[in-house]
Amino acid sequence: MQQLTRAAAQRAVTVALSIVMLAGLGAISAHAAETGNADLDVLHVRNNVYVIAGDGENIAAQVGIDGVVLVNAGTAAGTDRLLAAVKKISPLPIRYIIDTNADADAVGGNANVAAAGITLFHAPIGPGASIVSYDTVLARMAATRGQPGGFPDSGWPTDAYLVNRTTLYINGEPIEIYHEPAAHTDGDSVVLFRSDDVVFAGGVMDKTAFPLIDLANGGSIQGEIDALNHLLTLADPPTPLIYEYVGTAVVPDHGRVCDQWEVVDYRDMVVKVRDTVAYMMRQHMTLRQIEAANPARAYPQYKAADMFIEAVYRDLSAKKPK
Amino acid sequence: MAGYIWKPRAGKSACRMSFAVALLLATAALPLRAQEQITQVDLSGSWALQEDEGVMERVAGPIPDDFTGIPLNDAGRDLALDYNPGSYSEPERICLQETPWSLAIGPWAIRIWPQVDPATRQVAAWVIGGTESHPPVTIWMDGRPQPPMLAPHDRWGFTTGTWKGDMLIAYTTHLKAGILRRSGAFSSDQTTLTSTFIRHDDMLIAAYVLQDPVYLTEPYAYSNSYLRSDSPVGIDWDPCIVGYEGVDEGEVPFYLPGKNPLVDQMQKIYGIPEEASLGGAETMYPEFRDKLKAKFVMPSGKCTIYCTTGFAPPPPQRRAPGS
Numbered sequence: 209m210q211q212l213t214r215a216a217a218q219r220a221v222t223v224a225l226s227i228v229m230l231a232g233l234g235a236i237s238a239h240a241a242e243t244g245n246a247d248l249d250v251l252h253v254r255n256n257v258y259v260i261a262g263d264g265e266n267i268a269a270q271v272g273i274d275g276v277v278l279v280n281a282g283t284a285a286g287t288d289r290l291l292a293a294v295k296k297i298s299p300l301p302i303r304y305i306i307d308t309n310a311d312a313d314a315v316g317g318n319a320n321v322a323a324a325g326i327t328l329f330h331a332p333i334g335p336g337a338s339i340v341s342y343d344t345v346l347a348r349m350a351a352t353r354g355q356p357g358g359f360p361d362s363g364w365p366t367d368a369y370l371v372n373r374t375t376l377y378i379n380g381e382p383i384e385i386y387h388e389p390a391a392h393t394d395g396d397s398v399v400l401f402r403s404d405d406v407v408f409a410g411g412v413m414d415k416t417a418f419p420l421i422d423l424a425n426g427g428s429i430q431g432e433i434d435a436l437n438h439l440l441t442l443a444d445p446p447t448p449l450i451y452e453y454v455g456t457a458v459v460p461d462h463g464r465v466c467d468q469w470e471v472v473d474y475r476d477m478v479v480k481v482r483d484t485v486a487y488m489m490r491q492h493m494t495l496r497q498i499e500a501a502n503p504a505r506a507y508p509q510y511k512a513a514d515m516f517i518e519a520v521y522r523d524l525s526a527k528k529p530k
Numbered sequence: 531m532a533g534y535i536w537k538p539r540a541g542k543s544a545c546r547m548s549f550a551v552a553l554l555l556a557t558a559a560l561p562l563r564a565q566e567q568i569t570q571v572d573l574s575g576s577w578a579l580q581e582d583e584g585v586m587e588r589v590a591g592p593i594p595d596d597f598t599g600i601p602l603n604d605a606g607r608d609l610a611l612d613y614n615p616g617s618y619s620e621p622e623r624i625c626l627q628e629t630p631w632s633l634a635i636g637p638w639a640i641r642i643w644p645q646v647d648p649a650t651r652q653v654a655a656w657v658i659g660g661t662e663s664h665p666p667v668t669i670w671m672d673g674r675p676q677p678p679m680l681a682p683h684d685r686w687g688f689t690t691g692t693w694k695g696d697m698l699i700a701y702t703t704h705l706k707a708g709i710l711r712r713s714g715a716f717s718s719d720q721t722t723l724t725s726t727f728i729r730h731d732d733m734l735i736a737a738y739v740l741q742d743p744v745y746l747t748e749p750y751a752y753s754n755s756y757l758r759s760d761s762p763v764g765i766d767w768d769p770c771i772v773g774y775e776g777v778d779e780g781e782v783p784f785y786l787p788g789k790n791p792l793v794d795q796m797q798k799i800y801g802i803p804e805e806a807s808l809g810g811a812e813t814m815y816p817e818f819r820d821k822l823k824a825k826f827v828m829p830s831g832k833c834t835i836y837c838t839t840g841f842a843p844p845p846p847q848r849r850a851p852g853s
Contacts, residue, residue, distance in 0.1 A: 251680040261680055437780050440622050447625045448769035451665045454684050465682040469706055470719075472622045479782040480612060487786050503787070506609035509718060509744045 247289040250297065253457050253465055255404040256379055260293045264313025265461050268408045269294055270401055272379025275303035276325070278337075279399050279408045281317035281363075290317060291324050301326040304376065306385060307341035307365060308397045308410025308461075310348040310425070315341075318349075319363030327366075340376070341365040342387050344395035348425065386442075388412055391435035392419060394426025398435070400442050406457045407442045413474055415463025418481070418504065418516035421523065429482050429523045436475040443468040477507055485520045489528075495521045570693045571729050573656060576763040577756035578639045587635050591712040593799060593835070594792040597809030600715050606745030607808055611790050613714030616783035619775035627770065629708035630687055631723065632664040634738040634752045641763040647672065656691060656698065659765035666765070669700045677704055683719050698727040710740070710750070715809070718744035732758040748811045801829040 248262040260267040263286035268279035276298050282290045294302065302325030307315050318339055325337025346368040352358030369385070376383040381403040388396040392411030399408040411420065412435040421427040439458070445468045446453035458466040484503035493501070498521060504513035597610055617623060633640070638661045645668070647654035656669040669691035677688055687705040691698055702723040710717045721742040728735045734756040739749045777783060785791075796807035803825055812818050 249678065249680055251678060259680060433780075445622075445625050445772075448771050450625055450627055450770050451685070451767050454682065457682060464680050467682060467684075468622070469626050469685075470683075472620070472626065473707055475622075476617070476620075476782045476784075480784050483782075483784075484786060501787075506605050506612060508605045509720065 248286075248293045250293050251465065253404075253406050253459065256381065257401050257404045257406045257457075258297050259459050259465060260290060261462075263289060264316075265308075265311065266408075266459055266463075268399070268401075268406070268459055269297055270379060270381065270383065270404070271298040271300070272381070273300075274328075274379045275300040277304040277306065277376070277378050277383065278302060278321065279306045279410075280308055280314040281305050281321040283313050284316040284320060287317045287320035287324075290321060302337045303328055303378065305337055305339045306383075306397065306399055307339060307345050308399065308408065309393050309395055310341075310345040311411065314410075315345065315349060315359065315363065317363075318365075319360045322363065336362070338367050339363070339365040340367045340369065340374070340385065342395040342397055343368045343370045344393070344426065348393075348395065386438065388431065388435035388438065390426055390428040390431025391421075392427050392432065393422045396435065398439060398442065405444075405455075406459065407439065408459045409439055409461060409471075411461050412436060412439060413458070413460040413466075413471065415460040415466060415470065415474075417462065417511035418507075418513055419478060420512060420515065421519035423519055423523055423526075427519070429478075429520045433475065433478060433482065436471065436478060439471050440468065440475065443471050445469075477510070481507075481516065482520050482524075485517060486524055489521065489524060571696045571698070572644075573642045573698065573727060573729060573734070574644055576639065576641045576759040576761065577734050578759040578761075578763075579637060580755045580757055587711065593795050594713055595790065596713045596796050596807055597711065597715050598796070598802070598806055598813050600711060600809040601746045601748040601750055601811035601814055602715060602809040603745060603747045606715065606742075607810075608787075609716055609745065610714040610809075611793060612784045612787070613716070614783040614785050615714075616777055619777040620781065620783070621772050621774070621777065621779050624772045624775065625770035627685060628664050629685060629705050629717075630665065630667045630689075630702060631705075631708060631710065631717065631721075631738075631740060633658065633667065634725075634736070634740075634754060635711065636664055638664065639759065639763045640756065641765050656700075659763070661764060661767060665767065667700075667702070669698070687723070689725075696728065700725040700727070710742075710745075716745065717742045720744050734758070748814070799829065799833075799835055801827045 248260050251259045251261070253259055253268075256270050256272050258269045258271070260269060263282045265280050265282065267282055267290065270277040276294055278294070281287075302321060305318060305322055305325075307318065309315075322336035322339055326335060327338045329338065346365045349359040349364050353361065369387070372387050374385045376385070381401060384400040384402055386398045386400070388398055396411050398410055398412060401407070412432065413419070419432050421429055421432055443456040443458050446455040455467050458468070458471055460466055481504050485498060488498045488501060488503065495518060499514060499517055502513070502517075504510070504517060507513070594615070595611065597607070600606075602610065640661070641659040643657055643659070644653040645655040645657055646652070652672075654670070654672045656671065658667045658669070665686050667686060667689055669689045671691050674690065676690070681704065683704040683706050685706055687702040689700050689702040691700040693699075702725070705717075705719060705721050705723065707719045708717055709715075717740065721740060724739045724741075726737045728737075735753065736756070737751065737753040739751050740746075741749045793804065796802040797804060803822065806813050806818070806822055
């Protein structure tokens with residue numbers, strides 16, 4: 209009797225476990241593919257890295273036993289949705305925010321998101337999450353103090369770097385942060401999750417639009433091209449076994465996840481339009497004439513062509529020998 | 531009462547039985563559609579391409595800037611005209627290879643095999659093996675959903691298939707931007723591809739319809755016919771390493787607007803005017819010939835390129851002395 213009961217119990221437990229496992233596997237794979245969220249889309253990119261999209265710039269989340277590292281904090285208005293999305297990925301606290309530039313849709317949520325996190329350090333840095341950026345991002349945010357709509361002090365970077373490359377080692381992974389000195393602005397960072405083989409391009413690459421060259425804040429067309437070429441050195445193609453693997457994942461500022469292939473296409477597009485504008489300038493065409501000729505006509509899928517052409521024209525005009 | 535004796539065999543048996551029950555439950559939980567995925571035609575085997583109307587497309591490649599019959603829009607034409615073949619020697623581009631569209635326009639025989647789901651014993655996918663420089667295409671038959679919008683596009687794309695009678699209809703999304711024709715026309719990463727496979731005994735027809743909202747004004751169709759082959763088609767594809775091909779890193783070869791030196795090749799060789807060679811939806815239809823007739827001037831001299839078969843003529847034989 210006891211034998212029967214034990215066997216029956218064993219069977220019942222095994223069946224129950226099998227069912228739970230099957231259900232769990234389904235749930236996990238569904239979660240891995242895309243975590244549902246009413247407002248923000250969450251995509252599992254690779255291993256510990258996720259992308260959260262739908263509120264301005266893409267936001268990357270690297271998760272693990274040490275907590276959560278976010279790349280960008282979204283807009284101030286989107287904080288609640290961002291935190292809800294992060295909670296679905298990991299119950300652990302946000303430790304770091306890495307700002308890739310000083311745009312409002314990258315740093316606007318800094319104060320609120322940092323406040324919801326816990327730094328790895330003690331006071332006076334704590335208690336919220338630490339914020340890393342290039343120095344000029346801090347300077348630019350601080351310059352808004354006292355102005356209407358200015359960034360609150362609690363959202364300013366706590367750990368501004370001034371070198372070409374800085375690193376964090378969190379969740380068992382080296383995170384490399386590179387300064388791109390004159391791309392979208394003079395304060396752009398590109399973030400490489402080295403073990404996971406994912407690179408976050410920040411303002412250097414936008415899959416939905418031409419790059420926004422912010423001349424007033426230190427951006428330049430040559431710096432943008434240099435940054436894209438640097439990105440190509442970080443994003444490895446899957447050679448030699450090109451049909452077995454996909455290579456490094458590249459997360460652009462906006463739009464879907466890419467790889468080296470799309471960075472090459474994007475770099476080539478930017479170079480072609482730059483060179484075409486330069487050629488038209490040599491033909492003594494005015495900005496208006498160049499805009500009418502539309503040197504970006506071959507790329508209707510990318511927004512903000514006019515702004516890009518104007519920025520290229522003004523940048524090249526300023527650098528033209530008098 | 532006899533003491534309890536643990537019998538490992540009984541344990542294994544219980545485990546097997548419970549797994550079977552779990553499997554049954556899992557199968558029962560599958561959507562009805564998935565259970566109905568029954569192979570209607572066996573496509574498996576090696577298939578040799580019958581080259582006919584596409585031979586010019588497939589072997590040495592078309593004349594540069596020949597876009598006849600491609601429904602390009604202005605943007606697609608601009609992109610095609612700035613194409614410089616040297617761009618494929620960019621070190622960053624050498625190993626990018628091609629999208630599944632190359633299967634349609636390439637010269638390859640194909641090998642098809644089923645991928646069976648061990649749980650359902652149904653065909654979960656049909657795989658068209660990759661060869662040389664085109665990737666294998668997996669046509670998922672198990673009703674799996676499309677990847678999300680944010681998901682990366684890879685060189686394979688994502689393909690699902692359904693049977694409509696005895697036709698397998700495959701639909702591919704998440705493609706990369708790639709070559710549409712080797713003369714310089716490109717498709718965007720918003721392209722979708724509908725492929726229909728029809729088997730008639732030892733013949734296989736593959737019809738492809740490519741749609742690209744960015745660079746085409748109308749669907750672009752292409753078809754291939756294959757004969758069943760007893761010689762197994764290899765399914766190896768080449769690894770790739772980057773070598774120096776004369777273009778430095780960071781260099782981007784392309785033609786500035788109006789500076790493409792090859793744009794008049796069709797005119798020079800065949801007397802075909804640019805309004806035809808530069809493509810557009812109109813050039814796909816037979817009526818367009820009537821429109822061109824008045825403007826067509828037969829080129830003088832002997833045809834030297836792609837005169838009949840698509841191959842360049844052999845070099846003239848040197849006559850033996852005294853002959």
